[in-house]
Amino acid sequence: xxxxxxxxxxxxxxxxxxxxxxxxxxxxxxxxxxxxxxxxxxxxxxxxxxxxxxxxxxxxxxxxxxxxxxxxxxxxxxxxxxxxxxxxxxxxxxxxxxxxxxxxxxxxxxxxxxxxxxxxxxxxxxxxxxxxxxxxxxxxxxxxxxxxxxxxxxxxxxxxxxxxxxxxxxxxxxxxxxxxxxxxxxxxxxxxxxxxxxxxxxxxxxxxxxxxxxxxxxxxxxxxxxxxxxxx
Amino acid sequence: xxxxxxxxxxxxxxxxxxxxxxxxxxxxxxxxxxxxxxxxxxxxxxxxxxxxxxxxxxxxxxxxxxxxxxxxxxxxxxxxxxxxxxxxxxxxxxxxxxxxxxxxxxxxxxxxxxxxxxxxxxxxxxxxxxxxxxxxxxxxxxxxxxxxxxxxxxxxxxxxxxxxxxxxxxxxxxxxxxxxxxxxxxxxxxxxxxxxxxxxxxxxxxxxxxxxxxxxxxxxxxxxxxxxxxxxxx
Amino acid sequence: xxxxxxxxxxxxxxxxxxxxxxxxxxxxxxxxxxxxxxxxxxxxxxxxxxxxxxxxxxxxxxxxxxxxxxxxxxxxxxxxxxxxxxxxxxxxxxxxxxxxxxxxxxxxxxxxxxxxxxxxxxxxxxx
Numbered sequence: 001x002x003x004x005x006x007x008x009x010x011x012x013x014x015x016x017x018x019x020x021x022x023x024x025x026x027x028x029x030x031x032x033x034x035x036x037x038x039x040x041x042x043x044x045x046x047x048x049x050x051x052x053x054x055x056x057x058x059x060x061x062x063x064x065x066x067x068x069x070x071x072x073x074x075x076x077x078x079x080x081x082x083x084x085x086x087x088x089x090x091x092x093x094x095x096x097x098x099x100x101x102x103x104x105x106x107x108x109x110x111x112x113x114x115x116x117x118x119x120x121x122x123x124x125x126x127x128x129x130x131x132x133x134x135x136x137x138x139x140x141x142x143x144x145x146x147x148x149x150x151x152x153x154x155x156x157x158x159x160x161x162x163x164x165x166x167x168x169x170x171x172x173x174x175x176x177x178x179x180x181x182x183x184x185x186x187x188x189x190x191x192x193x194x195x196x197x198x199x200x201x202x203x204x205x206x207x208x209x210x211x212x213x214x215x216x217x218x219x220x221x222x223x224x225x226x227x228x229x230x231x232x
Numbered sequence: 233x234x235x236x237x238x239x240x241x242x243x244x245x246x247x248x249x250x251x252x253x254x255x256x257x258x259x260x261x262x263x264x265x266x267x268x269x270x271x272x273x274x275x276x277x278x279x280x281x282x283x284x285x286x287x288x289x290x291x292x293x294x295x296x297x298x299x300x301x302x303x304x305x306x307x308x309x310x311x312x313x314x315x316x317x318x319x320x321x322x323x324x325x326x327x328x329x330x331x332x333x334x335x336x337x338x339x340x341x342x343x344x345x346x347x348x349x350x351x352x353x354x355x356x357x358x359x360x361x362x363x364x365x366x367x368x369x370x371x372x373x374x375x376x377x378x379x380x381x382x383x384x385x386x387x388x389x390x391x392x393x394x395x396x397x398x399x400x401x402x403x404x405x406x407x408x409x410x411x412x413x414x415x416x417x418x419x420x421x422x423x424x425x426x427x428x429x430x431x432x433x434x435x436x437x438x439x440x441x442x443x444x445x446x447x448x449x450x451x452x453x454x455x456x457x458x459x460x461x462x463x464x465x466x
Numbered sequence: 467x468x469x470x471x472x473x474x475x476x477x478x479x480x481x482x483x484x485x486x487x488x489x490x491x492x493x494x495x496x497x498x499x500x501x502x503x504x505x506x507x508x509x510x511x512x513x514x515x516x517x518x519x520x521x522x523x524x525x526x527x528x529x530x531x532x533x534x535x536x537x538x539x540x541x542x543x544x545x546x547x548x549x550x551x552x553x554x555x556x557x558x559x560x561x562x563x564x565x566x567x568x569x570x571x572x573x574x575x576x577x578x579x580x581x582x583x584x585x586x587x588x589x590x591x592x593x
Contacts, residue, residue, distance in 0.1 A: 033343055082321070082448045100341035102285050107339040107346055114323055114355050116348055118337070118442075129443045129538050130510050130548030215357065217323045217371040221448065333540050350539060445539050449512040 030144055030178050034098040035215065036185050036207035041094045043161040047201045053191070054198040059165055066163035077163070078156055082220035084115055084133035086157025087150060087172060088189055091205055096213040106139065106146075113220035119148050128152045131168050148174040159191065167195035183209045274413075277436045281383035281410055282340070287442055288415045288434035289335040290328055321447035323372040325392060326354045327404065327419055328432035336434060337442035338415075345378060345385070350442040358387050370399040384409045493562040493572045502558050506530060508551035512537050517551060517573055519559070533561055533573040536587050544587045555579040 047053060055063060069075050079085050085093065095111040108117040119139040128136050131154030139148045155168040170193040179186050185207040192200035277286065329336035330351035337348040347356040358378040368375040370393035378387040385408040394400040402423040409416050417432040503519030514534040523529045535541060538548070551557060556579045561571040575586040 033341065084444075084446060098344070100339050100344050100346050102339040102341055103283065104285055105339060107337075107341075107348065109346060109355065109357065114353060116353065116355065118339075118348075126441070129542045132444050133446060134444065214365060214368075214375075216369065217355070217373060219322050221321055332537070333543075440543075443539050443542070445537065446512055450514070 035213040037210040039206045039208040045160040059196040146176040285340040291433040505555040531569040535573040
């Protein structure tokens with residue numbers, strides 16, 4: 001290019017960039033406010049091709065021990081103590097949630113023990129206060145899919161109601177997209193935890209619209225009848 | 233036009249557009265919520281009076297009724313909890329939001345504005361609609377509807393539950409307005425014919441994040457055996 | 467942080483005197499004592515984080531002492547971290563002792579091993 005072509009090329013490129021930025025700033029983002037509820041509650045997560053998740057041998061032993069302890073005095077299900085169920089288990093519960101779409105963040109407001117997940121609309125994670133039950137989520141739109149990237153999980157939660165374990169190396173990426181003319185929200189979640197699983201794997205959660213549902217202030221310990229406590 | 237002027241003009245336009253592109257992308261990171269010494273100036277809140285989204289830290293306003301009572305850790309072993317007592321980790325009314333030096337996170341959506349108290353993750357949900365739903369169930373934070381009157385968010389709340397889950401007959405009208413770096417909430421609280429006025433102030437804190445605060449964690453050492461808690465882990 | 471709150475009633479007042487305000491009854495705020503020890507456990511947990519130290523009993527032996535401190539949300543803003551202490555670390559602390567004379571207390575300041583950071587979390591004179 002000679003010295004007069006480069007400024008023109010630069011101008012054209014910058015102009016095109018400015019137009020596309022303006023367009024994206026004014027494009028309507030999909031309304032994913034809900035309220036939503038899991039369409040088919042299921043206790044055991046399977047991969048998208050219907051298989052059991054690829055647990056590493058040590059994690060498989062932990063899973064077996066956890067399953068054996070269910071409904072015995074040694075049941076160590078954190079949800080019996082009303083600790084946060086973690087991700088994605090929280091979304092698999094038969095309780096509604098809605099999504100408040102703000103300017104700088106989205107708030108997923110769950111009925112289950114009035115928990116929330118905040119999805120910050122920024123490019124990078126920040127340092128956190130420590131490992132978190134629901135991790136730290138950042139999100140952005142790719143076309144009509146909301147991509148939610150979450151890390152900084154603690155290792156105290158189960159991935160599903162059956163006790164599927166994970167470590168604090170867990171990293172999840174969700175693609176959330178409307179379907180069925182807006183009556184469904186489909187969340188395809190990639191679970192990546194090299195300490196627990198031989199490779200990353202995916203599962204799909206389908207939420208259906210729960211029209212008119214008012215998200216209540218659920219009090220888990222009261223709901224389980226564990227509010228009046230006798231401390232031995 | 234001489235070539236050198238065209239070049240400079242093109243570079244100038246390109247620079248302006250590039251600058252516009254850079255400042256319009258989302259921030260690459262938020263404040264990591266490190267301790268501040270109070271001398272670093274904070275970025276002011278957005279100028280749009282309806283944009284109250286972000287972290288607001290309650291100021292010196294008195295804690296709302298129902299909270300701020302005796303605070304202690306998990307009860308020592310042997311302490312019985314008498315039936316009818318206020319319940320472990322139950323949600324409480326959060327008109328002013330968090331106590332204990334913690335903050336509130338406001339998220340402003342098109343249909344709903346929510347305030348998340350960092351303390352115990354209690355929530356207030358303000359539906360941007362004209363009427364309360366019929367047959368609304370009494371809850372600790374009631375049912376709130378809101379609308380804007382100019383620069384003021386007017387919030388009307390009913391159906392606050394008492395310790396037994398019954399409607400305590402409380403009606404609250406709040407006028408919430410951003411005033412500089414402060415969110416000011418003038419509340420008129422009427423309970424069974426008696427009216428009090430309270431003001432809740434909170435300060436714009438873009439340097440803070442609102443983190444998880446899991447009340448039940450203090451009880452996580454306790455095992456649940458036969459429906460009772462048995463501390464066998466400590 | 468909200469802790470168990472008991473309805474004011476005659477029965478409760480008799481049955482659970484321990485439900486009075488924490489800092490007023492359990493710890494002596496007029497005494498701030500120094501101590502050194504080896505970390506046995508550090509729990510970053512609500513409502514109070516917890517530092518357990520192995521300390522000298524003054525007779526050539528060792529006793530474990532537990533010190534409570536704030537919730538992660540309040541500590542974080544004063545520079546404390548989830549990973550501030552690891553088992554085996556040597557740490558110097560100051561603390562407010564228990565009024566009942568038992569070992570342990572409420573942590574006031576700490577100097578984690580290998581750090582020049584001097585952590586404190588309560589303003590002086592806090593009651």
